[in-house]
Structures are given as structure tokens and as C-alpha cells.
Amino acid sequence: MPQLGQEHIPANEAAAIQAVTDISDRILKKQPPVKRGEHSKGHGCVRGRFQVLEDVPEALQVGLFGQLGRSWPVCIRYSNFSVKHDAQGDAHGMALKLFGVSGEKVLEPEKDAPTHDFLVVDHPVFPVRNAKDYVDFFAEIERTKSRNPVHFFITGWNPLRWRWTELWIALAIRLRTISSPLETPYWSMVPYALGDKAVKYVAMPHRHNWEGDFWRRLGFRSRDYLREVLREHLKSRPASFDFYVQVQTDPVKMPVEDPTVRWQGPMIQVAVITIPPQTFESPAQAEFCENLSYTPWHALPEHRPLGGINRTRRLVYDTIANIRHELNQVTYQEPTVEEFEAVFPAEGELGR
Numbered sequence: 001m002p003q004l005g006q007e008h009i010p011a012n013e014a015a016a017i018q019a020v021t022d023i024s025d026r027i028l029k030k031q032p033p034v035k036r037g038e039h040s041k042g043h044g045c046v047r048g049r050f051q052v053l054e055d056v057p058e059a060l061q062v063g064l065f066g067q068l069g070r071s072w073p074v075c076i077r078y079s080n081f082s083v084k085h086d087a088q089g090d091a092h093g094m095a096l097k098l099f100g101v102s103g104e105k106v107l108e109p110e111k112d113a114p115t116h117d118f119l120v121v122d123h124p125v126f127p128v129r130n131a132k133d134y135v136d137f138f139a140e141i142e143r144t145k146s147r148n149p150v151h152f153f154i155t156g157w158n159p160l161r162w163r164w165t166e167l168w169i170a171l172a173i174r175l176r177t178i179s180s181p182l183e184t185p186y187w188s189m190v191p192y193a194l195g196d197k198a199v200k201y202v203a204m205p206h207r208h209n210w211e212g213d214f215w216r217r218l219g220f221r222s223r224d225y226l227r228e229v230l231r232e233h234l235k236s237r238p239a240s241f242d243f244y245v246q247v248q249t250d251p252v253k254m255p256v257e258d259p260t261v262r263w264q265g266p267m268i269q270v271a272v273i274t275i276p277p278q279t280f281e282s283p284a285q286a287e288f289c290e291n292l293s294y295t296p297w298h299a300l301p302e303h304r305p306l307g308g309i310n311r312t313r314r315l316v317y318d319t320i321a322n323i324r325h326e327l328n329q330v331t332y333q334e335p336t337v338e339e340f341e342a343v344f345p346a347e348g349e350l351g352r
């Protein structure tokens, strides 16, 4: 019987994680400049602040969320999961890297890194249940050289054996287009520890992010319109997101080990993300952004990633980021706040 906040590691998971990592390595396009294996199309990295609320409920005052009122500079990278043309449906990512976060982190080689990452995507559930299924999913992507691994979902002649839940999630993601990276909600899809609890993260755009050019939403969508909209918006206007946790209250209905299940339950706001007006596309900013390595495992132990998909990501992200940096001849280590601010200066930032 599963318990609240607890993981259950299946037998042979380590072999499945290694297999996913090997496939990720094989399908990476290795011609320099080497891009990320997933979410390779970025719309830009922008500077913001991640501020914990003054009134976080006591039970949630853990780790970062226990530092009431404190704020950290954050580098936010917006991306597509796989498509090059923004008018095609896809999952869209928002990756946050907080700078100046003290305390030992989970990853042994980066335990002194001053960063903490949150990775969220604009869909609440993930179309693959665990590491073992991910091997099938990626093997099909490798075999067909396509981003539509149909036979992962439709596994033979018997529809009773098809992966229907996964198929609906994948279709919903494939049909998802957005009018701006600043106008959509984002979810962590997979859980994280909050002390001895399990939580998922949700980032909700403020209503004022929508103000402005109504006609743009109906107009022609160019290949790179998400970057264009971001540029246009941040030229003169700020944006913000409320950051929530959704606490696991039922270990069966809100499983840690199956991210195809949407958790039901109240969301409690713990922080706010503010993004001041800015420009973000200088060559130095683009280079800094491209070289960054985000992983849910850049985390304080109180916020440790949970569940099989997150355990898989631990090895995959590290391996792929290392290969990418090596082939691009970049000596990488997690940047300090000073290095970030040298490239993304703080002038004009609100609420500093």
C-alpha cells in the first residue's frame, strides 16, 4: 500500500534508466553546435525574480518556501518540446534557475552550486508512466526517427491493450498551441518532496500578462512567433506568474509513481515570479542561455525530485548536458549570481 510522500522503486529500474540514457545519447544530433536533446528550440532566456510570499502556511514553510518574503534572481528559459514551427502543437517549457540559493544541493558533484531549478511545462500530466515504459517510448522514436511514436500507444491488434491514457495525453499535447509563453499555465507534471510531503508545482500567469494587443492573437503565426511575442511584450510591459504547490493528500488517487494521473486538490500559493520589461537577445545573453543546463536535480534536498520519471531524468539530463557541453567545447559549471547579472543586468527590475 503506497504511503504519502513515499517512492516505490520497481525492480530493474536502474537498467531501464540506463537504456533511456543510451537511447537519448544515440538520438542526440551531435553536429556542433549541439542543441539540447529535448526542448532544443528556445524562445529566449529572461531575467526575473522569484519571491516567496510572507504568509506561506506553516506546514509548507520548508526549504525555499520557509524563507518568507525572500527573493532570488531567476533566469527563465522558454522553449518548445520538439517542434521548430511555433504554429504546430507541442508542449512548451518554462525552466527556472534561481541564483544565490545557499545550502547543499542533492547532486554530489554540484552540491555547492548556488542554483536551484524548477522545470514546468504547459500540460498537467506526462504521457509516459515510468522508466520501463520510457524505454519503449524512446525505442519507438529511435526506430521510426519520428516524434510520433504511434506504436508505443497502439501496441497491436487488440485495442484493449493499447495505451489509451497515454495516447490521449500525447494528443492533447500535440494539439496545443499558445499565443504567448507568458499567457499559459505551467505544471511540473511529476512530484517533488516538500520535507516529508509530496507536492506538484503549478505556475499561473497573472491576468495582466494578457493585456495588450488583442488582434495579435488572431493574426498570422510565423515560425518564431513565440519569440517575437516575448520580445514585443517585454519591450514595454512586465509579466508575472503565481507559483503554487499542490500537496498530495491521497497516496492512491494522487500517486507519486504515475505522472499520467492528474492530481486533484487545492493549490496553495507560495511564491510569485516577476519579469520586468527588458531586452534579452544580445549575443552574450543568447550564448549564456544556450549553455545553461537545467535539471530538476539542481535542488535543495528538501525539494528532492520524486518518482520514477524524475529518477530517470537524473542520469539523462546529466549525461546529455555533459555531451552537449563537451562537443561544443564549453567548460560548464553552474553560474553564480554575479555571472548571471553580468549578462542579464538588473536595471529596471521591479521590486528589487
Ligand code: HEM
Pocket (backbone or CB within 6 Å): 020, 024, 035, 036, 037, 038, 039, 077, 078, 079, 092, 093, 094, 095, 119, 120, 121, 126, 134, 187, 188, 189, 190, 292, 293, 294, 309, 310, 312, 313, 316, 317, 320, 321, 324
Ligand atoms: C524520463 C522523462 C524525461 C526525459 C528522458 C527528458 C529529457 C530531457 C532532456 C535530455 C532535456 C535537455 C537537457 C539538456 O540538454 O540540458 C530536457 C529538457 C527539458 N525537460 Fe525533460 N525529460 C523528461 C521528462 C520531463 C518532464 C516530466 C518534464 C516536465 C516539466 C520535462 C521538462 C523539461 C524542460 C522544461 C526542459 C527544458 C529545460 C531547458 O530550458 O534547458 N521533462 N528533458
